[in-house]
Amino acid sequence: MTTRFDPVEMRSRFPALAQEVHGRPLVYLDSAATSQKPRAVLDVIDEYYEHDNANVHRGIHELSRRATVAYEEARTKVARWINAADDSELVWTRGTTEAINLVAMAWGLDNVAEGDEILISVLEHHSNIVPWQILAARTKAKLRYIELDDQGRLDLSTLDEVLTERTKILAISHVSNSLGTINPVRTLAEAAHRVGAVVMVDGAQGAVHTQVDVQALGVDFYAFSGHKMCGPTGIGALWAKKELLEAMAPYQGGGEMIHIVGRDASTWASVPHKFEAGTPNIAGAVGMGAAVDFLTDVGVDSIVEHERALMEYAMDRVRAVPGITVYGPESLDERSAVISFTLGDAHPHDISTILDAEGVAVRAGHHCAQLVMKHFEVAATARASFYLYNTTDDVDRLIEGLGKVREIFA
Amino acid sequence: METPQLSSLYQQLILEHYRNPRNKAELDEKSVEIHMANPVCGDEIRLQLRIEGDEIAEAKFVGQGCSISQAAVSMMTTKLQGAKLADASMLAERFTEMMHGDEAAANDKALGDLRALQGVSKFPVRIKCALLGFDALQEALKADGQESTH
Ligand SMILES: Cc1ncc(COP(=O)(O)O)c(C=O)c1O
Numbered sequence: 046m047t048t049r050f051d052p053v054e055m056r057s058r059f060p061a062l063a064q065e066v067h068g069r070p071l072v073y074l075d076s077a078a079t080s081q082k083p084r085a086v087l088d089v090i091d092e093y094y095e096h097d098n099a100n101v102h103r104g105i106h107e108l109s110r111r112a113t114v115a116y117e118e119a120r121t122k123v124a125r126w127i128n129a130a131d132d133s134e135l136v137w138t139r140g141t142t143e144a145i146n147l148v149a150m151a152w153g154l155d156n157v158a159e160g161d162e163i164l165i166s167v168l169e170h171h172s173n174i175v176p177w178q179i180l181a182a183r184t185k186a187k188l189r190y191i192e193l194d195d196q197g198r199l200d201l202s203t204l205d206e207v208l209t210e211r212t213k214i215l216a217i218s219h220v221s222n223s224l225g226t227i228n229p230v231r232t233l234a235e236a237a238h239r240v241g242a243v244v245m246v247d248g249a250q251g252a253v254h255t256q257v258d259v260q261a262l263g264v265d266f267y268a269f270s271g272h273k274m275c276g277p278t279g280i281g282a283l284w285a286k287k288e289l290l291e292a293m294a295p296y297q298g299g300g301e302m303i304h305i306v307g308r309d310a311s312t313w314a315s316v317p318h319k320f321e322a323g324t325p326n327i328a329g330a331v332g333m334g335a336a337v338d339f340l341t342d343v344g345v346d347s348i349v350e351h352e353r354a355l356m357e358y359a360m361d362r363v364r365a366v367p368g369i370t371v372y373g374p375e376s377l378d379e380r381s382a383v384i385s386f387t388l389g390d391a392h393p394h395d396i397s398t399i400l401d402a403e404g405v406a407v408r409a410g411h412h413c414a415q416l417v418m419k420h421f422e423v424a425a426t427a428r429a430s431f432y433l434y435n436t437t438d439d440v441d442r443l444i445e446g447l448g449k450v451r452e453i454f455a
Numbered sequence: 456m457e458t459p460q461l462s463s464l465y466q467q468l469i470l471e472h473y474r475n476p477r478n479k480a481e482l483d484e485k486s487v488e489i490h491m492a493n494p495v496c497g498d499e500i501r502l503q504l505r506i507e508g509d510e511i512a513e514a515k516f517v518g519q520g521c522s523i524s525q526a527a528v529s530m531m532t533t534k535l536q537g538a539k540l541a542d543a544s545m546l547a548e549r550f551t552e553m554m555h556g557d558e559a560a561a562n563d564k565a566l567g568d569l570r571a572l573q574g575v576s577k578f579p580v581r582i583k584c585a586l587l588g589f590d591a592l593q594e595a596l597k598a599d600g601q602e603s604t605h
Contacts, residue, residue: 390474394496394521395465398581402461410496424497424519453465 049347052355052436058083059434069404072439077222077250077383077430078408079272082336086275089335093328101327102301102318116327119334120317126337127248127267128258129284136290136317137325140281141249142172144268145216147283147320148245149176151296152266153214156243159185162211164242166191166199167420168221168228171413173247177216186213193420197224197373204236212242219251219267223414223428224373225383234263243289249273253432254352254381256345259284271329276336280329283320290316297322348433352382355431359384359440363429366447372421382431385412388447391454393427399453400427400446407443463574464581465522472526477533482515487598491591498524498584502591504535506599511535511543516588523572523581528588530569535592544596547589554582 056062059081064071073081093115099108101116117132124135138144157163163177167190181188189207192200199217208215215237220227230251234244245266251257252269259267266289270281295302295313299322304312313319340348356377364371368389374380388396397409408428411418418424429443482503492499498520505513514535516528531550535543550569552560554576560566561573575585 392521394498394581394584395523398464398578399461418497449461453461454470 049350050343050433052351052434055343056434056436058085060084060087062434066404066406067402069442072405072435072442074429074431074435074439074443075406075408076253076432076435077225077273077412077428079278080253080275080432081434082277083275083339085339086277086332086335090277090328090332093331098328100324112327115331115334116325119330122334122337123282123330124284126257126341127252127269127284128260130260131287133315133317134284134287134290136283136285136320137330138268138281138283139279139326140270140272141247141268144266144281144283145173145245145247146176147296148214148216148266148268148285149180151293151320152243152289153177153180154183155294157181157184157186157213160211161186161213162189162209163187164189164191164207164212164215164237166217166228167193167416168197168199168224168226169216169218169414169416170222170247170249171415172249173216173218174416187211190416191217193417196375196379197221197226197417197420198379199226199228199233201229201232204233208236208240208242210240212237212240214243214245216245216247218247218249219257220248220254220381221373221414221417222250222383223412223417223426224385225250225381225430226374227379227381230262230264238263250381255349265289271333271336274333274336275339276333277329280326280333282333287316290320293320295322296320299323301325343433351433352431353377355435355437355440356380356382356384358437359429359431359443362440362444363447366444366451368451369447372423372426383428384430385426385428387423387426388450389454391450393425395454396427396447396450399450400443403442403446403449405439405442405446460574460577464578466571466574468568468571469522469526472529473522476516476525476529478515478536479517479529480515481517482513486602487595489591489594489598491587491594493520493524493583493587496521496584498587500524500528500587500591502528502588502595504595504599506540509540511538511540516591520587521581521584523575523584524587527569527572527585528591530567530572531588531592534567534569540596540599543592547593547596550589551586554585 061081097111099112101113121132124132194200237244243265248269253274267284272278302322370387372385393409485503486506488503500518502516514532549560
């Protein structure tokens with residue numbers, strides 16, 4: 046394996062990984078749920094609270110000035126990270142979920158009406174399904190789905206049937222959290238634009254493993270979370286084209302998002318602040334900015350290279366386990382660093398308990414993707430997901446653990 | 456946390472019930488049916504009882520899920536056939552106490568084979584799996600009680 050960083054040294058930069066669980070060194074294979082945080086990010090958050098803590102955009106005093114600068118500098122970092130044309134196109138949110146809800150409400154209620162269609166896919170995380178169901182119910186629009194093939198890829202052979210002149214928005218994940226499927230977002234965006242639909246991408250898993258370029262992708266909205274990409278929880282962002290943000294009504298009302306408040310009506314601050322009502326998660330934003338610095342410093346290319354090599358190593362060994370069924374795309378070109386599987390008649394919940402006793406953390410369940418589970422006619426799968434701090438030793442420990450599962454469920 | 460022993464969790468009797476569940480079928484005539492699910496992991500059961508007077512004449516279930524949830528329901532139903540309602544209620548209580556680490560409950564012979572599940576109490580995140588069936592039983596008994604006071 047050739048990588049430009051030493052994965053063992055990389056691992057040592059994440060304090061939470063340096064512990065034993067049930068008497069064994071922790072092997073963390075649940076990064077698709079949330080990533081661990083490097084010391085560099087934790088230090089920046091501590092620094093912020095210890096030295097600069099104040100409210101933003103509200104004070105004249107020194108700490109308020111510093112907090113505002115830190116908050117806005119973080120915005121610039123995150124905006125550049127996804128190649129936004131302008132910093133003001135990046136709205137801070139609680140995470141992907143809030144960003145999607147923001148689009149569904151602030152854009153959707155004014156742009157979707159009875160008889161219109163909203164197009165999503167069976168692959169989506171619940172957070173990219175439920176907000177659209179709510180919007181469809183409110184507007185009497187119709188919710189339609191792109192189906193999946195037997196490898197858990199979008200079935201584009203019937204795209205013409207579901208993507209039509211009636212489609213107002215296509216909301217699609219960049220990368221699936223349950224199977225790791227990488228979707229052809231650019232192609233889909235072009236097709237959607239041809240029929241006049243706008244395109245929103247759920248980038249919760251996309252901004253994690255690849256260098257996202259929202260301009261090259263040709264999309265209109267891109268939602269992502271800090272906690273999946275080495276940043277803290279409770280912070281994420283919605284990127285949107287400026288003209289869309291400017292035309293949209295506010296999502297929530299409150300401080301920070303106003304210009305002038307009158308008795309009966311008020312005027313809004315300019316974007317992005319129009320969408321940031323209330324005291325924001327300042328430390329979170331600063332932490333997400335630090336996460337971007339960290340990932341930039343490591344180099345996204347080398348992360349991609351590392352994960353690819355690790356997945357080649359892992360897939361060969363996982364597939365060789367007798368009785369295993371692996372779900373998702375066969376080709377690693379179409380799959381991110383996720384392996385979703387079942388093993389014989391051992392329920393995924395039991396697999397996870399047995400692995401946990403060996404110090405190996407995997408997720409078991411429906412992964413907030415019940416429609417995907419239904420597609421494969423399983424109630425749940427076990428999922429091992431990898432990130433830059435995982436090593437081939439981690440894979441070996443997973444395989445060893447799966448041996449234990451087979452012994453117990455022999 | 457102290458390292459729990461997997462062998463205490465996955466006893467042969469549990470795996471045997473998981474693979475060959477008892478009373479897993481639909482009841483033709485049922486007086487109560489309770490659906491109980493654990494959305495976190497997808498475990499679910501429908502417990503069906505035919506109650507005659509103060510007795511459970513018949514108990515069956517359908518469901519899917521992990522070995523612990525399914526074995527626990529299977530074992531539970533074997534104890535319910537012909538059981539007095541008061542005894543069924545007591546069984547649910549004793550089992551719940553055992554799951555919460557009560558030693559006396561764990562030694563109560565009334566629990567029978569269900570004592571094989573004692574090891575689950577050492578795995579906090581799995582306790583709700585083991586309790587799925589008994590939670591359904593308690594709901595069912597409550598529902599039946601409300602019926603008959605009408
Ligand atoms: C594909 C995908 N979409 C959306 C989400 C929701 O993200 P969050 O919980 O950070 O809002 C997640 C993460 O759980 C995800 O993996």
